[in-house]
Amino acid sequence: MKNEKAVVVFSGGQDSTTCLFWAIKNFKEVATVTFDYGQRHSAEIECARKIADELGVLFKVLDMTLINQLSANALTRDDIEVTAEEGELPSTFVPGRNLLFLSFAAVYADAIGSRHLITGVSQTDFSGYPDCRDTFIRSLNVTLNLAMDKQFIIHTPLMWLDKADVWELSDTLGALDFVQEKTLTCYNGIPSTGCGECPACQLRTDGLARYQAKKMAGANT
Amino acid sequence: MKNEKAVVVFSGGQDSTTCLFWAIKNFKEVATVTFDYGQRHSAEIECARKIADELGVLFKVLDMTLINQLSANALTRDDIEVTAEEGELPSTFVPGRNLLFLSFAAVYADAIGSRHLITGVSQTDFSGYPDCRDTFIRSLNVTLNLAMDKQFIIHTPLMWLDKADVWELSDTLGALDFVQEKTLTCYNGIPSTGCGECPACQLRTDGLARYQAKKMAGANT
Numbered sequence: 001m002k003n004e005k006a007v008v009v010f011s012g013g014q015d016s017t018t019c020l021f022w023a024i025k026n027f028k029e030v031a032t033v034t035f036d037y038g039q040r041h042s043a044e045i046e047c048a049r050k051i052a053d054e055l056g057v058l059f060k061v062l063d064m065t066l067i068n069q070l071s072a073n074a075l076t077r078d079d080i081e082v083t084a085e086e087g088e089l090p091s092t093f094v095p096g097r098n099l100l101f102l103s104f105a106a107v108y109a110d111a112i113g114s115r116h117l118i119t120g121v122s123q124t125d126f127s128g129y130p131d132c133r134d135t136f137i138r139s140l141n142v143t144l145n146l147a148m149d150k151q152f153i154i155h156t157p158l159m160w161l162d163k164a165d166v167w168e169l170s171d172t173l174g175a176l177d178f179v180q181e182k183t184l185t186c187y188n189g190i191p192s193t194g195c196g197e198c199p200a201c202q203l204r205t206d207g208l209a210r211y212q213a214k215k216m217a218g219a220n221t
Numbered sequence: 222m223k224n225e226k227a228v229v230v231f232s233g234g235q236d237s238t239t240c241l242f243w244a245i246k247n248f249k250e251v252a253t254v255t256f257d258y259g260q261r262h263s264a265e266i267e268c269a270r271k272i273a274d275e276l277g278v279l280f281k282v283l284d285m286t287l288i289n290q291l292s293a294n295a296l297t298r299d300d301i302e303v304t305a306e307e308g309e310l311p312s313t314f315v316p317g318r319n320l321l322f323l324s325f326a327a328v329y330a331d332a333i334g335s336r337h338l339i340t341g342v343s344q345t346d347f348s349g350y351p352d353c354r355d356t357f358i359r360s361l362n363v364t365l366n367l368a369m370d371k372q373f374i375i376h377t378p379l380m381w382l383d384k385a386d387v388w389e390l391s392d393t394l395g396a397l398d399f400v401q402e403k404t405l406t407c408y409n410g411i412p413s414t415g416c417g418e419c420p421a422c423q424l425r426t427d428g429l430a431r432y433q434a435k436k437m438a439g440a441n442t
Contacts (some may be wrong), residue, residue, distance in 0.1 A: 062287060062291075063287055064287070066283060066284055066285070066287070066325070067328070070283075070325070070328045070329050070332050095328055095331055095332075095368075095369045096324060096327060096328045096331075096365075096368050096369050098368065099324050099364065099365070099368040099369075100321075100324055100325070100328070103317060103320050103321055103324055104287070104291070104321070106317060107288070107291045107316055107317045107321070108291050110316055110317075111291050111316075130367060130368060130369060130370040131367075131368045131369070133367070135367055136364065136367040136368055139360070139363050139364040139367050140364045140367075140368070142360050142364075143320065143357070143360040143361045143363075143364040144317075144320070146351060146352075146354070146356055146357040146360050146361075147316075147317050147319065147320040147351060147352045147357055147361070148316045148317050148320075148351060148352070149351040
């Protein structure tokens with residue numbers, strides 16, 4: 001693997017930035033691909049571009065606004081409130097999003113001579129998204145290989161981690177401060193510290209607190 | 222099935238038009254989806270639109286020109302000659318094309334309340350396209366269901382037919398004359414009779430001749 005090229009599906013958020021550090025450590029060459037699907041906050045794309053530039057990796061934006069012709073939803077339309085009723089799919093759900101992103105990423109990877117795809121999906125933070133599950137990713141991997149007669153390998157370094165574990169991974173990669181200061185996860189588009197109130201901010205802050213408590217406890221024993 | 226809605230992946234060519242007649246016979250409501258990926262001949266899209274209008278089915282064009290950012294090739298660039306060396310993928314190949322088309326078709330179908338997808342791919346006319354094989358389609362069907370937590374059914378009425386069989390099917394559906402006169406298969410963009418010389422025209426003409434010979438032989442026994 002060390003001598004090969006990898007493509008990271010990249011949003012500029014905590015998870016995909018941690019994956020980007022993981023990829024830089026494990027591959028000779030790394031390219032990122034970011035999808036513009038009319039996000040509420042185009043700040044997200046600018047944030048991704050800055051991170052990619054700073055880490056010196058290839059940055060490619062693909063226009064996926066087509067998705068919005070097919071299914072409007074809370075992530076992409078300002079007039080829908082972000083909610084998460086128990087047992088329902090969150091209103092931020094774009095059906096088939098990871099299917100489309102990873103399929104395009106595979107075509108892109110093939111075009112630049114890469115067979116390694118890296119995505120930050122996690123079954124632990126499942127939140128009702130079927131296209132974050134391990135079974136889906138494995139099925140898609142087989143489908144991609146059959147579709148293009150290639151041997152793609154989808155890597156999911158965060159699949160079985162919770163948010164505290166993701167912070168731990170970024171710490172192990174020497175990237176905790178970078179991730180904390182430079183990534184954007186907040187649904188309200190506020191980088192670094194975030195708004196502190198949206199579900200994404202709460203998950204991030206709570207994960208960091210749990211990791212810091214664990215680290216502190218480890219240091220004290 | 223009879224009471225359900227189906228989505229046909231539609232190009233205005235012989236195969237997908239035969240599929241469209243098959244769908245109209247087998248489903249209560251039929252919608253078509255056509256992909257604009259910068260085909261050499263935009264005549265293809267106009268031809269598809271005319272057929273859909275004439276048959277009174279919903280017609281939707283989705284912009285997929287994004288594909289060309291990822292891999293330029295003979296179907297979409299005028300400066301590459303259409304060739305087919307034995308043992309190689311033909312130069313008209315867009316890697317992952319059916320993967321992307323069917324994935325978008327599934328998202329579209331879901332948005333309009335349909336779970337039936339119909340595509341005219343055929344393993345018999347395989348021609349080196351991995352994304353026309355039955356194994357790929359079945360794998361994709363599972364992947365779509367996992368991606369969106371739905372029960373899609375991909376129908377491939379032409380999978381095991383050769384071109385003569387496809388003409389026979391259109392005859393059975395009472396659509397032979399329609400398909401012969403109104404569809405566009407020719408790589409040089411000439412509808413109905415075609416240029417007669419490109420590989421697509423040769424396949425079509427040869428298939429029709431073989432079906433007519435078979436029908437004649439049947440009538441004489």
